Amino acid sequence: MNRRQFLATVALSPLLSVQFPRLALAAARWDRTLVLVELDGGNDGLNTVVPYADPLYARLRPTIGVARDRVVQLDERLGLAPELSPLMRLWNERRLAIALGVGYPAPNLSHFRGIEIWNQATDSDKFAQSGWVPRLFAEAGAPPEEFTADGISIARGGAGPLQSPDGRVVVLSNGTEGMERGAQVVPMMAGAMAANAALAHLTAVQNNFHHAAGDILQRRIADVDAGAAFPETDFGEAMSMAARLLVAGVRTPVMRVALRGFDTHSNQGADLPPLHTDLAESLDAFARAMERAGLWNDVLVMTYSEFGRRAAENASGGTDHGTAAPHFLLGGRVRGGFYGEYPSLAERDFPDGRNFAHRLDFRSLYATAAREWWEVDASFLTEPPLGCIA
Amino acid sequence: MKSTDAEVLHLMRRTGFGVPTMAEFDAFAALAYDEAVALRLDSIRPVAHLDDPEWLDTLPERAPSNYSPERRQQLQRERRAQGRRLKAWWYSEMLHTPSPFTERMVLFWHGHFTSSLQKVRVPELMFAQNMLFRRHATGNFAALLREVSKDPAMMVYLDTNSNTRTAPNENYARELMELFTLGEGQGYTENDVVEAARALTGWRYLHGRGFRISGGDRDIGQKTILGRTGRFDGDDLIDILLDQPRLAEHITERLWLEFVSATPDMAEVRRLAADFRESGYEIRPLLHGLLMTAAFRDPANRGTMVKSPTDLIVGTLRLVRYRPTEEPMGLANIGRTLGQELFEPPNVKGWPGGLAWIDTSLLPERYSFLTTVAQVGDALGMMAAPPPRLDSQARRAVGGMQLADVDREDLQALVHTPPAQLAELVLPLPPSGGGDGVLGARFLDPAFQLK
Structure with a gap:
């Protein structure tokens, strides 16, 4: 069979249409917004969703483990680190889904390669040109031209999963005040683009900025009341910005924010709890803001991170790079509860003798966003969605 | 053959900050291109142009045990103020120096062998690391690698200081291979990282007392690293890494991306890397080679x-x-x-x-x-x-x-x-x-x- 014959077979195969059901809906739901929250540095899953009933937990974490009486119980086996207790309201309302054991085969323990894999949704030995969201746009069709942008990243350091060579992505790391300082950014003629790749990039950025700034600045985001009190942290500010943009009517299918500092090789007992506090308080405030604005059914929040951390703590009171970890999905349409399975804490079940085996492929989360949320499909998302969106 | 004005300007923009003064430009414009490159490399200095900042050695490196909590907080505030002055000092150095190329190289090594004041906290240690990058800016990479691995700021930043026999911390071992020498995924395995961390156990930086080897923390057992087996220590590990042909390619590629273009010509990188390795890792001839490549000199490469x-x-x-x-x-x-x-x-x-x-x-x-x-x-x-x-x-x-x-x-x-x-x-x-x-x-x- 040659390649063409193979492709013809694939196209006709009834099996494939069963495996990858095309949703009958005609139009993609780009009017719904996905808010991607990066836990930058590798969040320690074991001290996030704590398997407190498992005696192996205390053995893996003799000094930095969360004491059993401090765990906020979710069920008879699992509980949240106490700093995450602001998420309990959503859990009790069943608007918080927790995906357990999220990872992928042949995991890479480098921060940079790890986050690249998560950003691009590839196998760990494959590479893509763009983040998974623009890859999805490329197959399913881009959001409407009149939208503010194809994506808004409210974080420093590139656009992560929104990155593409030619996408209409806007980075807002210095707030709208930074945007106001951009009066000198004028649209550029396409003619200038021919010279070289750097100038082409400059031209595209300049034009994207001009388009988005025109839309965002007229909405006076700084004066918009988010409708909830956010923590006065960089992350709290970013989540507040995301809320205010949505309240003000900015249209974009995806936003990205990042909380930094999870690379807790040492002194984790002091460094991780404040990050969890910041995360939980900011997510709770975001939920309240959306509820108040009547937008809670139109947003889906999803966390991600380059990896979890090593099962056993190290001698510096910290944890080294690891593999699978739990992640959160929350929103008005989310069906709360656990998805997937907590990885076994027994050393004999660690594929490399040190790290957890994953139980859920991270691309299941992306398939959830694609098929259940935006109601589109993409050939590179072959994992089943979680089924957690109503 | 005399080089063109545009070629000299390209050389100066790529190896300095922006635009040279007229006097600088005139000194270069009379030269053949390879002489201009050599003169540019000659300008690199192993020490700073400005004097050391006056705030050096004015604060204890570690709060003495008898300090009250208030006094400790005060020390933190004073350190943060020194951190701001440290940054201002480097900007001042960059604005005053007669050799912008030196600063570009120091900044390149700072971005390669990263450490951050955020974690290191003691501005003096970051200043000392900056001086280390100056000493070796275009000297010998092997010497730079050996010294930076025992540099106090680096040992704090990547946790070498808390890597012990009973439970190794892999932070430095991993980044040493992934970022500093071989490149991500280039011929080493997760197990090599684990074994390299064991080799590095016992390396200690004691506040105010410099580098030591702490015998009790050392793992003296046998390790297998990149196919070799022995009772290796940290120095052996660095020797093993310096023996890997990939190291020269990784460093050459990094320098290409910094000075030549965003799209390395891998055939050229391999050629230059072979010479780099052959020379025992001399940086200056490698830079000379990079600035002489057809890719660097191509007029279409200007402004890219x-x-x-x-x-x-x-x-x-x-x-x-x-x-x-x-x-x-x-x-x-x-x-x-x-x-x-x-x-x-x-x-x-x-x-x-x-x-x-x-x-x-x-x-x-x-x-x-x-x-x-x-x-x-x-x-x-x-x-x-x-x-x-x-x-x-x-x-x-x-x-x-x-x-x-x-x-x-x-x-x-x-x-x-x-x-x-x-x-x-x-x-x-x-x-x-x-x-x-x-x-x-x-x-x-x-x-x-x-x-």
Whole structure:
């Protein structure tokens, strides 16, 4: 069979249409917004969703483990680190889904390669040109031209999963005040683009900025009341910005924010709890803001991170790079509860003798966003969605 | 053969900050190209141009045990203030130095062998690391690698200091292979990382007492690293890494990306890397080789790289002949806003650089900075008498610049350069905005963002 014959077979195969059901809906739901929250540095899953009933937990974490009486119980086996207790309201309302054991085969323990894999949704030995969201746009069709942008990243350091060579992505790391300082950014003629790749990039950025700034600045985001009190942290500010943009009517299918500092090789007992506090308080405030604005059914929040951390703590009171970890999905349409399975804490079940085996492929989360949320499909998302969106 | 003016300007833009002075340019313009490259490399200095900052050695490296909590907090505040002065010191050095290429190399090593004040906390240690990068800026990479592995700031930043026999910390072992020597995924395994961490056990930095080997923390057992087995220690590990052919390619590729282009020619990289390895890792001949490649000299290669924030800030302020007489305390804030805060790289990989320097958040900030400098530059360059002082908003926008610290005579000569010549001097590509040739208008030309 040659390649063409193979492709013809694939196209006709009834099996494939069963495996990858095309949703009958005609139009993609780009009017719904996905808010991607990066836990930058590798969040320690074991001290996030704590398997407190498992005696192996205390053995893996003799000094930095969360004491059993401090765990906020979710069920008879699992509980949240106490700093995450602001998420309990959503859990009790069943608007918080927790995906357990999220990872992928042949995991890479480098921060940079790890986050690249998560950003691009590839196998760990494959590479893509763009983040998974623009890859999805490329197959399913881009959001409407009149939208503010194809994506808004409210974080420093590139656009992560929104990155593409030619996408209409806007980075807002210095707030709208930074945007106001951009009066000198004028649209550029396409003619200038021919010279070289750097100038082409400059031209595209300049034009994207001009388009988005025109839309965002007229909405006076700084004066918009988010409708909830956010923590006065960089992350709290970013989540507040995301809320205010949505309240003000900015249209974009995806936003990205990042909380930094999870690379807790040492002194984790002091460094991780404040990050969890910041995360939980900011997510709770975001939920309240959306509820108040009547937008809670139109947003889906999803966390991600380059990896979890090593099962056993190290001698510096910290944890080294690891593999699978739990992640959160929350929103008005989310069906709360656990998805997937907590990885076994027994050393004999660690594929490399040190790290957890994953139980859920991270691309299941992306398939959830694609098929259940935006109601589109993409050939590179072959994992089943979680089924957690109503 | 004499090189062309455009070729010399390209060399100077790529190995310095922005635009050279007329005198610098004239010294180079008379030379054949390879002589110009050699002269540029000769300019590199192993020490700083400015004196050591006066705040060095004024605070204890570690709070004495009898300090009260209040006194400890006070020490933290004093350290943070010193951290701000440390950043200002480096900006000042960059603005004053007769050898911008030195600063580009020190900044390159800072971005390669990253450490951050955020975690290290003691500004003195970051200063000492900066001096280390100067000593080896274009010296021997093997010596640099050995020293930086025992550098106190590095040992704190990547946790070498808390890596023990009973439970190794893999942080340094991993980044040593992934970032500093071999490159991500290049011929080493997770197990090599684990074994390398064991080899590094026992390396200690004791506050105020320098590097030691702590026998009790050492893992003296057998390790297998990159196919070799023995009772290796940290020095052996570095020798093993220096034996890997991939190391030379990784470093050559990194330098290519810094100085030549965003698209390394791997055949050329391998050729240069082979010579680099053969030379016992001498950096200067490698740089010479990179600057002599056809890829570097190709006229189509001019104006194809994005200026880093440091390049943009320092280059533009050098262009308007600003030589601060006091610590330029405000420049670090501008660097942070533009996406590059000295002594605080975003993570252990350093700054991503290249096209990532420009996104929809960073570009308006770049223009905002340039607009203010352009106004100041034009005003100072054109007016018979300087304005008495900048208003506070403008002062903030250019990092607290003092107008008295601008060499007006030199700036006026530049401003009165004929428009066509000025454009050629200041921009690596033909201007896209037309413009009337005023210096400030050139700053806002898109080509000014490039080098």
